[in-house]
Amino acid sequence: MGDRRYGAVDQTEEKCGVIKTGLIKTGAVDRKARRLKTFQTASLHVAGGVRRVHLLNLSTSGALVHSDNPPAAGTACRLDATIDLGAARVMWVAGQRFGVMFDRPISDRSLSLMVEGHGPDNARVMAR
Template identity: 40%
Template sequence: MIDQSRSPAANAEQRRHTARHKMFGPVTLRVGSAEMRGHFLDLSSSGALAHCETPPVAGAYIFVSALGMEASGRVMWARGKRFGIQFSQPLSEEAVERLISGA
C-alpha cells in the first residue's frame, strides 16, 4: 500500500524496487521501424528515465541500444520529451555500471 500522505516523488520511490542512478548517456531507441537518438537521464536494472526530441507514446514497445548492449521494454508514461521505460528483463548490475560509467 502506498502512503498517500507522502509527496508524489516519495510515493514513486516507494513503488520502485531497484535503486535509480542519475546519468546522462546517449542511447539509440527503436520503435517499430523508426530509429532515433535519445539519452538516459537515470537508470536502474528495471527501467530508465529517457529523453528524446520525439518520444514514443505510453504503451509502445521499445528497443534500446548503447555501448554494444541492447534491451527491450515498454514505455510506461510520456510527458513532453521525457518518458519512462520498464525493461522486459532486468539489466545485470554489470550492465548498469557500464552504462553509468560510459565505458
C-alpha cells in the same frame, strides 16, 4: 499501500550520482530499484525506425529517457547504448520525457559499467 516516493541521495554515493528510492507504484508494478543518474545518448528502436534519445537515469528495471519526439505510452521498443539494454515498453510520457520498463532486468554489473563508461573502446557489453 499508497504511492510513496523517495529521492534522498546517499552521501556516501553522492559522487556517483546514486539516488536511493523507496517503493514506487507505476501502474500495476511496484518497483524498488536503485536509480543512477546519467546523461548519455542512445538509440531507441521502435516500429517506425530508430530515434536518437538521451538517457537521464537508469536502474536494473528501467530508464528515464528524453526525446524530441517521444513514443506513445505502451509502445514496445529496444534501447541500445554503450550496452544493449534490451527490449522495453514505454510506461508513461510527460512532455519530452518518458519512462521505460525493461522486459528483462539488466545486471547491476552491466548497469555500473554503462554509467561509469567502462569497457574497451566503448565496446558493447551484453546486459544479461
